Amino acid sequence: MTSLAGAGEGHLIARVCSALHHLPTHVLHVRLQEIRKVVQTLEQTAREILTLLQGVHQGAGFQDIPKKCQKAREHFGAVKTQLASLKTKFPADQYYRFHEHWRFVLQRLVFLAAFVVYLETETLVTREAVAEILGIEADREKGFHLDIEDYLSGILTFASELSRLAVNSVTAGDYSRPLRISTFINELDSGFRLLNLKNDSLRKRYDGLKYDVKKIEEVVYDLSIRGLNKETSGAGGEK
Amino acid sequence: MSGKEGSGGFRKRKHDNFPHGQRREDKENVTSSSALMISFKSFQLELDTRHDKYERLVKLSRDITIESKRTIFLLHRITSSPNREEILNESEVKLDAVRQKIKQVAQELTGEDMYQFHRAISPGLQEYVEAVSFQYFIKTHSLISAEEINKQLVFTLDEKEETTNTPSSNSHNKQQHTWSLKVTPVDYLLGVADLTGELMRLCISSVGNGDIDTPFELSQFLRQIYDGFTYIGNTGPYEVSKKLYTLKQSLAKVENACYTLKVRGSEIPKHMLADVFSTKADMMDREEGLS
Numbered sequence: 001m002t003s004l005a006g007a008g009e010g011h012l013i014a015r016v017c018s019a020l021h022h023l024p025t026h027v028l029h030v031r032l033q034e035i036r037k038v039v040q041t042l043e044q045t046a047r048e049i050l051t052l053l054q055g056v057h058q059g060a061g062f063q064d065i066p067k068k069c070q071k072a073r074e075h076f077g078a079v080k081t082q083l084a085s086l087k088t089k090f091p092a093d094q095y096y097r098f099h100e101h102w103r104f105v106l107q108r109l110v111f112l113a114a115f116v117v118y119l120e121t122e123t124l125v126t127r128e129a130v131a132e133i134l135g136i137e138a139d140r141e142k143g144f145h146l147d148i149e150d151y152l153s154g155i156l157t158f159a160s161e162l163s164r165l166a167v168n169s170v171t172a173g174d175y176s177r178p179l180r181i182s183t184f185i186n187e188l189d190s191g192f193r194l195l196n197l198k199n200d201s202l203r204k205r206y207d208g209l210k211y212d213v214k215k216i217e218e219v220v221y222d223l224s225i226r227g228l229n230k231e232t233s234g235a236g237g238e239k
Numbered sequence: 240m241s242g243k244e245g246s247g248g249f250r251k252r253k254h255d256n257f258p259h260g261q262r263r264e265d266k267e268n269v270t271s272s273s274a275l276m277i278s279f280k281s282f283q284l285e286l287d288t289r290h291d292k293y294e295r296l297v298k299l300s301r302d303i304t305i306e307s308k309r310t311i312f313l314l315h316r317i318t319s320s321p322n323r324e325e326i327l328n329e330s331e332v333k334l335d336a337v338r339q340k341i342k343q344v345a346q347e348l349t350g351e352d353m354y355q356f357h358r359a360i361s362p363g364l365q366e367y368v369e370a371v372s373f374q375y376f377i378k379t380h381s382l383i384s385a386e387e388i389n390k391q392l393v394f395t396l397d398e399k400e401e402t403t404n405t406p407s408s409n410s411h412n413k414q415q416h417t418w419s420l421k422v423t424p425v426d427y428l429l430g431v432a433d434l435t436g437e438l439m440r441l442c443i444s445s446v447g448n449g450d451i452d453t454p455f456e457l458s459q460f461l462r463q464i465y466d467g468f469t470y471i472g473n474t475g476p477y478e479v480s481k482k483l484y485t486l487k488q489s490l491a492k493v494e495n496a497c498y499t500l501k502v503r504g505s506e507i508p509k510h511m512l513a514d515v516f517s518t519k520a521d522m523m524d525r526e527e528g529l530s
Contacts, residue, residue: 095352095355097354099354140352148286149286187273187276188275191279195279195282195283197286
């Protein structure tokens with residue numbers, strides 16, 4: 001058809017395709033499938049832990065919190081092995097290439113770990129401690145790590161769980177817990193206020209924190225206008 | 240359980256226990272020293288560092304995009320210019336300037352996970368791939384490979400910077416300082432997909448200049464790229480399959496141009512070809528608008 005066409009021919013298709021052999025369709029596909037598979041089992045374990053911990057919201061659940069935490073800790077053992085297997089599914093230096101796939105579940109696991117630690121000690125779990133519970137690293141340099149934004153997102157989910165806990169502990173007759181939660185969440189709120197967040201998903205979730213704070217303050221207010229905050233737990237129910 | 244009897248002295252109690260002022264104080268105490276606040280201060284630092292880096296990369300990416308676009312515009316002038324070499328040289332100078340920017344990107348990304356900041360730099364890199372492959376096509380009539388692009392993106396520290404940056408250290412250490420940036424396969428593919436749009440424009444403007452050979456050559460080239468992309472099909476990433484549609488349109492335009500040339504080229508004097516073609520192009524635009 002033309003005189004100049006000799007230059008490229010089949011060799012050209014080969015070039016376009018060779019770019020693909022680097023991102024190779026099949027290798028990438030297999031890798032993604034394996035990652036998804038592990039992430040699915042992780043999600044399953046996370047759901048189990050969540051179900052377990054949901055028990056604390058029920059009246060009777062307040063009695064055996066330590067036992068529930070103990071059980072949850074055992075489940076975190078399974079999480080550890082699952083995350084260890086996730087690590088083997090992709091090259092260590094491509095963490096952020098596949099980040100989106102486990103982002104959600106990792107945030108949920110942070111939330112669960114924070115919840116367990118809070119129920120045990122009433123303190124905020126540190127990033128290092130979460131990493132240890134999950135069997136991963138806190139620093140990027142050392143391998144599969146916990147991204148700071150994921151950690152903070154998980155903590156924010158945990159904060160809304162706390163506002164629920166405050167409400168339900170009143171129902172269960174534990175009037176002192178909301179006060180402690182209030183102090184805690186206020187501290188958390190001032191912590192988050194130190195951060196300069198970008199207009200991203202973390203920021204959106206942070207914007208929800210004020211409603212959790214408000215909810216807990218309302219609970220504390222309700223208790224204090226009725227004088228229930230002074231009394232020991234359980235006493236209010238007997239009146 | 241509601242304990243209404245407790246509400247008698249609520250006014251007093253409320254003020255005793257939860258006056259707003261006092262709570263503020265609590266917060267201020269908290270702000271200073273607790274373990275939680277200390278760790279959040281370190282989070283602040285970490286997030287700020289990351290966001291700053293991201294912003295710097297976005298800015299660099301914009302500069303790269305703009306300069307690459309200008310290079311492409313410059314290269315389009317080649318069809319009407321008598322001085323081909325001059326324009327090619329000028330484009331090379333421009334691309335060198337772009338590569339200086341990419342060097343800065345590479346420096347920013349030293350020790351980082353490239354994919355973490357990929358979203359910031361991806362548009363710039365794609366535009367660069369487009370520009371550099373366009374220039375390569377004009378020179379050699381073939382497609383530049385991803386390896387060749389990456390080869391040009393290995394940088395070493397040059398003498399001038401060495402003296403300004405760290406005057407104390409000697410040049411022996413400095414020689415080990417190289418930075419490189421790899422264009423990801425996806426960026427490469429997207430850049431090449433954009434290239435086809437430029438080639439389509441080149442085809443039309445070359446018809447305007449009475450050049451009858453180039454459109455045929457281009458149509459063949461585009462068809463091969465199209466074949467390559469259809470081979471990937473929808474197994475590739477989402478963005479690639481999106482570009483495939485535009486690619487098809489560009490190819491159709493070029494193929495129709497060739498058709499017109501073939502059918503009517505022998506009948507019409509060369510200087511009128513542009514008019515024939517422009518009406519044809521208008522018609523196609525309208526058709527696309529409808530679909």
